[in-house]
Amino acid sequence: MCISHRNRRDFLKTAAAAGVAVAGAQALVAPGTAGAREHTAAIGDKVALTDVRVFDGSELTAPRTVVIENGRIGVSAFGARRIDGEGAVLLPGLIDAHIHLRDVTTLRQLAGSGVTTGLDMACFPPSAVDPLRELPGLTDIRSAGTPAVAPGSPQSQLPAFPADAVLTGPDQASRFVRARIAEGSDYIKVIIDEPGLAPETVQAVTTAAHSFGKLVMAHATTTAGVERALDAGVDMIHHVPLDSPLPAGVAARYTATGTVAVPTLTMMEGFAGLGIPGMDYAAAEGSVAALRGAGARILAGTDANSTPGIPVQPPFGTSLHHELELLVRAGLTPREALRAATGLPAQSFGLRDRGVIRPGYRADLLLVDGDPLADITATRALRRVWVGGVEYSPAA
Template sequence: MCINHTDRRGFFKAAAAAGIAVAGVSAMAAPAAAHERTLPLGEKVALTNVRIFDGDQVTFPRTVVIDNGRIGISSLGARRIDCGGAMLLPGLIDAHIHLRDVNTLHALAGSGVTTGLDMASFPPSLVDSLRGLPGLTDIRSAGAPAVAPGSPQSQIPTFPADAVLTGPEQATQFVRSRIAEGSDYIKIIIDEPGLSPETIKAVTTAAHSAGKLVMAHATSTATVVRALDADVDMIHHVPMDSPLSASVAARYVSTGTVAVPTLTMMEGFGNLGIPGMDYAAAEGSVAALRRAGARILAGTDANLTPGIPVQPPYGTSLHHELELLVHAGLSHREALRATTSLPAQAFGLPDRGAIRIGNRADLVLIDGDPLADITATRSVRRVWVGGVEYTPTPA
C-alpha cells in the first residue's frame, strides 16, 4: 500500500506521539525497493556480553544474534564472540553524502556508517554500481537535483539537461525522469537567485503525487522559508546569514519538516571567512530547531566534488557532526537518535536504525559510552553491514 504525502507525515507524527519506534517495524512486513538486492546469507554469529543502545538508554550486557543478515532469535549453532562489555550501536546513518566511488563505501563502513543517503550523484550508472555490495555501506540516492539555469550545477558538462528547469511546466517530467533512473527521493536546489517559488512548489507536488519525499537545499533564511512554503519534506543545511527565528523554527514542527543541518559543512564554510557565512548563525539555527522540537538528523555533506572548497571526509565526519550537534544543544541521546532511529523513520527505512529482531544486522561495536561522552562513537571496534562484517581493503 502506498502512503501518500499527507498520510506519511500523519503516520510519523502519530507514531511519535504514541511513543512507537517506527524503525522497529518488522522488515518482513516492508516491501523491498525494486533495486534492493537480497541480503547475502552470512555466518551465524552470537555477540555475547555486549551492552546495547536501545534508543533511550544502555542495557545490561546481553547477547545479540546475527543470522542470515538479520538480527536473529536463537544463538544455537552460532559462532560466539565475547565483546567484553563493549557497546553495540545500530549501524550509523549519514543523511547527507555525495557518492564518489566504491572507496566512498569503504570509508563510510570503516567508520560505522552502514547507510549513506546520497543527495546528488550522476550518472545513474554510478549509483547503480554502488548499490547492494555485500559488507559495504547500503545507499539511497536523489540522483540529479532540480536546479535553475545559470546555477553552478548546470555548468557541469555531464549534468543532465532535463534537471535544469526554467518553469513549473517542466516539473512533472523532471520527476518522472528521476524515478525512471532509480532515484529514491527528489532533491531541489533552492538558491538566490534560483528556481521560482512556483517551480519549487510544482516539483514538490509532482514528487509527492509519485510517492517520493522531497529534499531541499537551503542555506539562508529566505530560502528556508521558500522551502517551507513549498511543503518539502526535509531541509538540508541551515542558514548562515542569521539564526532561524523561533517562529520559523516552529514551522518545521507544524509542517512536519525534518532538518538536516550539516553543521560539518557549515563549519567548513564559516572558516573560509566569506562575508555572510557565519557558523554561529548555523549553530544558533540548530539550537532554535531543538528548542522548537523539530526532528534533526545527522548529515555531513561528505564529498570529493571538484571545485567545492569544503570536502568533509567520508565516515569520520559523521562523528564530528555528532559532536557539533551536541555543542549546539542536542543531548547525547538526541545526537545518537539523529544518526540511527530518526533517519530510518524519516526516510522510510523500517528495517534499520534499531537493534531489534528481524531488522538488518547493521551493527557497530564501540568502546566507551557515547551517552556520557559523544566522542566515544569514534572508537569503532567492529562493524557489520547486513550481517557481513566489514573488512578493510589491503593497503
C-alpha cells in the same frame, strides 16, 4: 559525475565579485583513512555477541547477547560462533543523511567508520549510482540522482549536467520528476539558492513528487531559502543558514509541518571557516538550537564529498562522528545525537529494516568502547563493525 552544493569555479567567481579574498582557502579534508580494509566474517556466518550493552534508542540495556544470522538480527544463539563483547556498547549502524557518492571506495570508507547506510543527495548519471547499490558487505545507499536547479546556477553550468534538470518554470516539474523516477531516484531534490528556482516551480516539483509517493529534499542555506522551502511543503530541508540564526517562528514551522532538518553542521563549519563575510558558523549553531527548542526532527548529515573543485570536502565516514559532536555542542544531548544518526533517519526515509537493534532487522552494527550517552566521542572508539551481517575491520 557526483556533485555537491557548489563547485569551486563558481564559488570563487561569486566571492571575487563580492571583493572576498579566497585565494588561500583550502579544502577541509581529514587525514586519509583507508576505510574498511577487509571482511572478517561472511554473509551467513552466525555469530552471538555476548556481554554487550545495547543502545535501544533511549538508554543502554544491561549486558545481553545479540545474534547475527544471515545478515539479520537473530533470535537463538544455538550453534553460533561466540564473540565476547566484554561489556562494550553495541549501536545500530550509523546513517549519514547527506553524502555525495563517488565510487566504491566511498562505500568502503563509510563502512570502515560504522556508517552502514549512506543517503546520497546528488549523483549523476544513473550509471554512476547503480553499480553502488546492494553490494553485499558494503554500505547500503539511496540516491536523489540529479537535482532540479535554476538556469544560471552553478550546477547548471557543469558540462555534464542533464538539461532536463534545469527548470525554467513549473510546467517542467512533472516531466523532471518522471525522468528522475525512471532513472531510479529514491527521492527528489531541489536546489533553493541564489540564483534559485522560482517558488512556484519548487511547489510544482513538490506536488509532482508527492503524487508519485516520493519525498522531496530541499537545499537551502539562507533563512529566505528555508522559508521558501517551507512554503512549498518539502519533506526535508538540508543545511541551515550561515547568514543569521533561524528565528523561533521559522523553526516552529518545521514542527508544525513535520518538516525534517538536516543541518550538515560539518559543511557549515567548513564554509564558515573560509573567512567569507556573511558566513558565520554561530548562525548555523544557533539555528540548530532554535530547531531543537521548537521540537523539530533533526538528522545527522555531513555533505561528505570528494568532488574536484569543491572548497570543503568532509571525509566519508569519519565526518559523521564529527557531525555528532557538533550537534551536541549545538545543544542536542548525546542520546538525541545518536537517534539523529540511527532510528530517526531510518524512520524519516522509510527504511523500515534498520536504525534499531531488533530481531529481523538488518545486522548493521558497531561495537564501541566507552559510553556514548555520557561522551559522544565514544562513537569513534570502534572495536567492530558489521554491515548487513558482514564484519569489517574498522578504519584506522
